[in-house]
Amino acid sequence: QSALTQPASVSGSPGQSITISCTGTSSDIGNYNVVSWYQQHPGKAPKLMIFEVSKRPSGVSTRFSGSKSGNTASLTISGLQAEDEAHYYCCSYAGSSTFVVFGGGTQLTVL
Amino acid sequence: QITLKESGPTLVKPTQTLTLTCTFSGFSLSTSGVGVGWIRQPPGKALEWLALIYWNDDKRYSPSLKSRLTITKDTSENQVVLTMTNMDPVDTGTYYCAHSIVAVARDYYYFYYMDVWGNGTTVTVSS
Numbered sequence: 709q710s711a712l713t714q715p716a717s718v719s720g721s722p723g724q725s726i727t728i729s730c731t732g733t734s735s736d737i738g739n740y741n742v743v744s745w746y747q748q749h750p751g752k753a754p755k756l757m758i759f760e761v762s763k764r765p766s767g768v769s770t771r772f773s774g775s776k777s778g779n780t781a782s783l784t785i786s787g788l789q790a791e792d793e794a795h796y797y798c799c800s801y802a803g804s805s806t807f808v809v810f811g812g813g814t815q816l817t818v819l
Numbered sequence: 820q821i822t823l824k825e826s827g828p829t830l831v832k833p834t835q836t837l838t839l840t841c842t843f844s845g846f847s848l849s850t851s852g853v854g855v856g857w858i859r860q861p862p863g864k865a866l867e868w869l870a871l872i873y874w875n876d877d878k879r880y881s882p883s884l885k886s887r888l889t890i891t892k893d894t895s896e897n898q899v900v901l902t903m904t905n906m907d908p909v910d911t912g913t914y915y916c917a918h919s920i921v922a923v924a925r926d927y928y929y930f931y932y933m934d935v936w937g938n939g940t941t942v943t944v945s946s
Contacts, residue, residue: 710865744932746866753915753939754858754866759932797866801930807879808856808868808930 711736711809712798719817725786728814730798731779736809738779742801745774745783748813749794757796758783785816793818821845823855823916823937830943831906837942841899841916848894850874854919855899856933857890861912869914871930872899873921879928906944913939 713731720726730743737743743761746754756765758774761781771786781800785792798811827839839857846853856871870890871879880888889902899916917933 742929742931746933753936755936756932756934759920759934765934799866799868799932804928806882808871810866810868813865
């Protein structure tokens with residue numbers, strides 16, 4: 709069982725917007741602004757999409773955005789495209805004991 | 820350009836020790852703020868963080884696997900090695916190494932994110 713809770717699946721039609729939630733605790737997401745999001749296509753390595761809650765690495769589409777409220781972080785993808793269909797994982801620093809935690813992953817389906 | 824590549828055995832027997840090597844280029848693991856981490860993924864399951872080594876040779880491990888893991892670095896060879904003892908079939912999966920952004924402040928160690936990943940190496944544990 710993963711430390712961070714994500715919905716198992718979300719779906720949307722091309723052009724729509726979707727949001728994936730990632731719920732943690734006051735020991736991880738709620739206490740540090742270091743949530744990151746990773747996209748993983750089948751058979752491929754994860755790719756960093758968002759870091760430090762809401763920052764985008766160079767080369768990542770502006771359609772991807774991140775936010776945080778309390779113990780829950782969110783990834784929003786606007787203007788859905790077929791190529792966005794993938795698994796998405798959230799990740800957070802969780803203090804000196806647990807250190808790094810991942811979410812269970814969310815399968816995004818573009819209808 | 821930062822690249823990382825994992826290597827190691829594809830098949831190990833139960834109770835054996837797994838040794839994986841991450842060979843990287845495009846950065847130095849003696850640079851402040853840099854680390855290399857290991858993450859694994861069982862077939863069809865989620866990512867699981869395993870270990871992280873800092874530029875200053877400090878190390879952090881997953882609490883649930885700490886007794887079985889050792890991470891080391893060879894800065895001159897641009898390599899990071901992960902060993903995992905007492906392998907079990909549940910350890911089957913893809914193992915990734917990743918360039919990590921980290922920080923140390925007043926003896927407190929932080930992790931920020933993993934910005935470049937290797938392609939992963941598949942390990943099967945079976946007799």
